[in-house]
Amino acid sequence: MTSLYPPMADMFGDMGVSIAYASDEEIYAQGEETDLVYQVQSGAVRASRLTSDGRRQIAGFYYPGDLFGLETGPAHLSSAEALGPTRVLVARRSTMRHRGEAGHGLERAIWQATGSELERAHEHMMLLARKSALEKVAGFLSDVAKRQRSVWSELAMSRQDIADHLGLSIETVSRMFSQLQSEGLIALEGCRRFRVASPARLAARAAP
Structure with missing residues (x-):
């Protein structure tokens, strides 16, 4: 749940498309490819996954300014849904790679945010256990x-x-x-x- 500093937020906005979602509307599905990067502009987002026995686990919540969908594998391990009316900025990583130094700078920031997200996932696992x-x-x-x-x-x-x-x-x-x-x-x-x-x-x- 990492927020971008203003200059990075401006760069991300230049490369992305703003999309409005209704309450409980799916933003991406579990198993969908991970080429897109998302940032909450307004509202809130819930990331959840279904286990093999059909139970729901909620991985996290995201608020305005937060990046989400930052997974290192080829497919999302969880789905994301809007919690109430929500607007999300969506951009392709492939687009960033073709935007010169600005794109590379944003890509580096996203990888840093991905590392932070993995840390929080580990902390959440410890919270559940201890x-x-x-x-x-x-x-x-x-x-x-x-x-x-x-x-x-x-x-x-x-x-x-x-x-x-x-x-x-x-x-x-x-x-x-x-x-x-x-x-x-x-x-x-x-x-x-x-x-x-x-x-x-x-x-x-x-x-x-």
């Missing part, structure tokens, strides 16, 4: 709040999405939200809006 339910939810909310940088943060995804991302049941996620609220770490407004009352304490709760 953290308690409360630590997982606290860490997730802390990350969303940091990324949105506003007093009140909006959750573009459903509680079921969060549960599938963290490897929990939806009932457990709801209980952890309530516990964090009762401890005075977050304030809730409906199902999709929250405020972090104590960033330091919430971050401490996320530590194993």
